[in-house]
Amino acid sequence: MIPWRSLRRRGVLGINQRNIDFTTFENPRRLYPLVDDKLKTKAICEAAVIPVAPVLAKAEYHADVRRLVADLRGRGDFVLKPATGAMGNGILVIHEATAEGWLGANGRQITPRDLAYHAESIVSGLYALSGRPDVAFAEERLRIHPDFARIARGGVPDLRVVVLRGVPVMAMTRLPTSASGGRANLHQGAVGAGVDLSTGRTRSAVIGTTPIDRHPDTGERVTDYPLPHFAEALRTALRATDETRLGYVGADVVVDEERGPVLLELNARPGLAIQLANRGGLLPRLERIRKARPQTLDLEERLDLGRRIAESD
Numbered sequence: 570m571i572p573w574r575s576l577r578r579r580g581v582l583g584i585n586q587r588n589i590d591f592t593t594f595e596n597p598r599r600l601y602p603l604v605d606d607k608l609k610t611k612a613i614c615e616a617a618v619i620p621v622a623p624v625l626a627k628a629e630y631h632a633d634v635r636r637l638v639a640d641l642r643g644r645g646d647f648v649l650k651p652a653t654g655a656m657g658n659g660i661l662v663i664h665e666a667t668a669e670g671w672l673g674a675n676g677r678q679i680t681p682r683d684l685a686y687h688a689e690s691i692v693s694g695l696y697a698l699s700g701r702p703d704v705a706f707a708e709e710r711l712r713i714h715p716d717f718a719r720i721a722r723g724g725v726p727d728l729r730v731v732v733l734r735g736v737p738v739m740a741m742t743r744l745p746t747s748a749s750g751g752r753a754n755l756h757q758g759a760v761g762a763g764v765d766l767s768t769g770r771t772r773s774a775v776i777g778t779t780p781i782d783r784h785p786d787t788g789e790r791v792t793d794y795p796l797p798h799f800a801e802a803l804r805t806a807l808r809a810t811d812e813t814r815l816g817y818v819g820a821d822v823v824v825d826e827e828r829g830p831v832l833l834e835l836n837a838r839p840g841l842a843i844q845l846a847n848r849g850g851l852l853p854r855l856e857r858i859r860k861a862r863p864q865t866l867d868l869e870e871r872l873d874l875g876r877r878i879a880e881s882d
């Protein structure tokens with residue numbers, strides 16, 4: 570386990586300060602719905618020609634669920650998710666069609682009835698941030714880039730980038746494991762690996778709070794690993810964040826085998842575990858970015874600024 574006390578000396582941001590000084594201070598309340606709803610985020614990105622996974626079907630009400638299942642019946646693979654979910658909850662990754670229905674990420678059989686039940690649960694609000702009724706939607710499944718194949722199991726890795734005022738602060742890649750059910754969320758048991766913003770290579774990694782060096786399923790080294798299309802993925806994160814006008818955001822980007830970097834979602838309250846994965850605190854970087862007054866800089870200048878600040882801590 571990594572001792573939090575020693576991390577605090579290294580400028581680790583805690584939950585209270587995040588909420589007061591960053592989430593609340595940097596993010597106007599009226600803008601939250603843009604990122605709390607994945608369908609709204611997608612619409613903003615599409616308007617700005619930022620790649621996203623296309624929507625295949627959606628169910629807004631219980632009466633739409635039958636139609637959603639029928640629309641997906643002929644498809645080999647897709648991902649069903651709640652529009653306002655978080656931490657990977659309620660996400661079902663479907664890998665292939667079978668005679669009875671589909672095969673899920675963990676090799677589980679899923680019948681049309683199971684799928685309908687899952688969509689009903691989503692619509693009921695079971696996975697919603699607010700607990701209120703939600704929208705269930707299916708989108709195209711993104712495919713793992715071959716350069717990731719050795720260090721992920723059962724799903725696509727994603728890149729989480731914490732962004733302050735348009736400047737990248739810290740990044741980590743999250744690698745699915747056999748425990749995480751095709752999802753790259755740390756809460757589901759995925760590996761989190763901190764990434765050097767300049768080189769795009771992973772530096773250190775954790776599962777939960779335990780430091781690790783190798784992927785638990787593939788046995789491959791997950792540290793000092795060069796990530797494919799890293800600089801472009803960072804740009805995708807910054808461009809999407811710019812569209813929302815939010816000041817403090819966690820952007821999730823997947824590098825798809827064919828499409829390259831694709832924006833998955835944005836978070837207005839990004840988690841703090843990225844600091845464990847990077848073995849370092851966010852605070853010193855956040856403070857230096859604020860002092861630099863980056864608002865007038867263009868995207869490339871902000872990218873450079875983030876890299877320089879990350880290098881010097």
Ligand SMILES: Nc1ncnc2c1ncn2[C@@H]1O[C@H](COP(=O)(O)OP(=O)(O)O)[C@@H](O)[C@H]1O
Pocket residue numbers: 622648654655656657658660662708709710711712724725726727745751752753754821833834
């Ligand atoms: N279209 C997709 N194709 C493949 N995997 C996906 C897709 N959407 C989500 N996932 C997997 O599920 C994880 C969580 O998805 P995300 O949209 O970020 O939702 P959450 O808000 O729950 O984190 C991703 O990191 C990824 O591993």
Ligand SMILES: [Mg+2]
Pocket residue numbers: 656657821834
């Ligand atoms: Mg996410």
